[in-house]
Amino acid sequence: MDLAACYPPELSSEQKQHLVATIRDWCIHHGLAVRPPPAFVQGTSDPQGVLATNAPVTLFPSLFPRSCYEAAVSVQETYNQLYASITTDTDWLGEIIEDLVEVDDFVAGLWKVHLAVKNEGYVQPLSLGLFRSDYMVHDPSGSSKEPVLKQVEFNTIAASFGGLSGLVSQMHTSLLSSPTGQSIVYPSHPAFRGNIPPENTAVPTLAGGLAAAHKAYGPSKSSPNPLPLCVLFIVQAGERNLFDQMELATCLSQSHNITVFRVTSDEILELTSIQESNPARPIIYTPRYSPSTQFEATTIYLRALYGPQDYPDESAWKARTHLERSAAIKCPTVLNQLSGCKKVQQILATAVSGPEMDYLTRFLPCTNPGRIQQIRSTFAPQYDLAEGGRGRELALNPETAAFHVLKPQREGGGNNVYRDSIPSFLKSIPEKDWKGWILMELIQPPPAKNVALRSDGQVLSGDVIGELGTYGTILWNTNGETLHNTQGGWLMRTKAKDSDEGGVAAGFSSLDSILLV
């Protein structure tokens, strides 16, 4: 029986009204919240910024093939290791990045930070990655018979929604099993029978990674006197998604007894300083509201500074350099952020064709071939736009372009060019800049429907596309040693089928959970 064909079950108007009201209230009761988007609540009507609303969520969990979920989970630790190894191989990575520098100012800026710190000498050999590998189910036949997992992108910086995703899983689980082990808020459906979302350990996993780094940092390096230690979350001013971040901070504080401070990226140079006379370069945080108090940061967790918008002027680049040269363990380092460039993903994927370019084996020498094959099978076909190459041919021909997406180096969506727009877009930019872009075959997910409650209270239903992210965290030494490598937790984001761009924070898509089928 095809469970997906009649999913989700139709809601009566009473059911819909009750389900929406229940979810609306559940979200605020449990902190599954965001600050309202400006299009919904203007700043002038809430000058102190006290209002909150539900995060955009689906009314139903989405169905997801069990084999694909298990494949994603099973390769996560290997993916963690792969990106750690790429980051450590600065010669290999540097060659790719240096080729991008001339066409991508943002990549160039990051590379410059690395070079400056490399020139002075890095003092911290440890790096922390909190990663999220994003996938879609590829099912070109639309028959759901042999769906496979294809990677959309691998996020090496500021991978978000781990905190809220755990809450969405809890919420759907509660709705599926209330009041007494089975649901009366949902109409009955065979997919619901004895089924709840798989355990979602995103928060303990991500907090566990930060705690591992905090511990590995060791005692205070400050002189003449040691200082109390802390983790710094570097965040954007006016962040609407702060409650997601607070889930991690609360877990760090409550489960690991670790002090967390939030510092906006424009406060870094004012509130932190490096002991310049101390060769260990500990970085010291002094709260503005408690100027006589000092903490030494063991770990810098970036939830800002990941894209060009966070670098409005030279001082932001100075701040990033300042963090990078400090003794704190960075999550991520500049190099680790650069390893997430689409170009790296494309090279890994393209390399399948020739054994002499088998980068997976190069970066994962101790991994068994079966696991490497599993990783390889998650790659969608992708190409550079080199002259005379297959990619250029596919991109310029409208008939083949229609099955592709053109991506710049940046993570996080919002910058891609889709399908028919690709040929004309390429013709509108200088050909020398084409190497800043990669062409990727569009993943063709199976048809699906869902209903979403937006942050402004609107309820939308229709055809949707789901994207599953799995979280992993790794702490490694540039000497090649891995100190901590775990996977755990996941994120399901569901967006309207006709919206090609997918950031949840942008309001185009909703947080979801999954039922394995």
Next chain:
Amino acid sequence: MDLAACYPPELSSEQKQHLVATIRDWCIHHGLAVRPPPAFVQGTSDPQGVLATNAPVTLFPSLFPRSCYEAAVSVQETYNQLYASITTDTDWLGEIIEDLVEVDDFVAGLWKVHLAVKNEGYVQPLSLGLFRSDYMVHDPSGSSKEPVLKQVEFNTIAASFGGLSGLVSQMHTSLLSSPTGQSIVYPSHPAFRGNIPPENTAVPTLAGGLAAAHKAYGPSKSSPNPLPLCVLFIVQAGERNLFDQMELATCLSQSHNITVFRVTSDEILELTSIQESNPARPIIYTPRYSPSTQFEATTIYLRALYGPQDYPDESAWKARTHLERSAAIKCPTVLNQLSGCKKVQQILATAVSGPEMDYLTRFLPCTNPGRIQQIRSTFAPQYDLAEGGRGRELALNPETAAFHVLKPQREGGGNNVYRDSIPSFLKSIPEKDWKGWILMELIQPPPAKNVALRSDGQVLSGDVIGELGTYGTILWNTNGETLHNTQGGWLMRTKAKDSDEGGVAAGFSSLDSILLV
């Protein structure tokens, strides 16, 4: 040293800004929330009602004399028993109420419900009380040398804020002990040294009372087939304080595995029915969104129907009668609600003068005299307005009226007449109605200051008055047997000194916590 004289410590502008932002975010992260008041967010700008904001809270916990806190805690179980005994003594209570019926339509309405059900015959001998006894510190000398505890009122219905109060305690505790066992968000102050609010077990205590009733109800009484059991929360439509209620529901569900449904008072007659052919009169709830599902309510918890505004028409009275005659255990029964009339409180207090009227001993025959004396010591002087009596004299003389408050029978504030307004108010109503009011000497709390973050984000500071409520719950049989009697948890509400009326929900006052000194 007088800790209160320089409390709370002065905040620098950076400290204030940080403290307000921290509290604002903490509240939403932890569900210490309310729906925004209409004066802040108009319904038209949020038609789906998704917006939420922080509950009004104080920035600092308030100082409270340890002896007064301990006195309140130590008498709570005796107070529970006192009001259970008064409720059971229908002859005594009935005489008082029948005297009020002619001057108070609302009391009359409730009494009529009781008489109708009594006439038919009550089928449920068990009653549940979730009580809150509200106090102020009386310190007429203003020296804080010998503060004593005086009762403001005893709430026998819909005693609220137990859910949010526990969260405020958690928040102040967190602020006092962050980041590392001591605070850096507050300026240092001797009252903070090693001091956090006393444990606040309001949620488990109140949920424990509901769970005890649910269990005592026994198996389903439905015929021909037993039904699954539930607890019904009867709530007001459009309740802004629902997250307070949800804390209790979540605890009932998670800690006691009890199913809870929320029913607004105007839905009672539509969604619940009594099996009329069944002499046990079980009351059956059928969710509107799941019409084929039925649950039998063991316990009816009223967070509505406590005041005249909840009875806009005859159908509301019909609904209350419907609940009252059912087999469910009511929290509270109509009689228990009536026992909370100010007239009862006044008679208990006045009775001190003559041994033949020692109602405390009458209602607490097994309680030792020391504990009865403790109860008695919490009574503020209060009077009826009988012709030729002391109360009338004090009320009509502007000089003595200035130290008094005139209260009708209703709970919850908002209906009182204060000080200079008393003589003219009394002259404006027919003298025959005076017996509907009682006169109470105003409690004179010690001077205090605090700062509050309102739900609209405004920060107000100044002279304040605090009111401490302690929660208790009792389950008893009209045959005199007590099945469950516990105290636990408390509520501190702090309002501006110049605001004589004090409902938190009305926005005049803030949720607070206490530091014992």
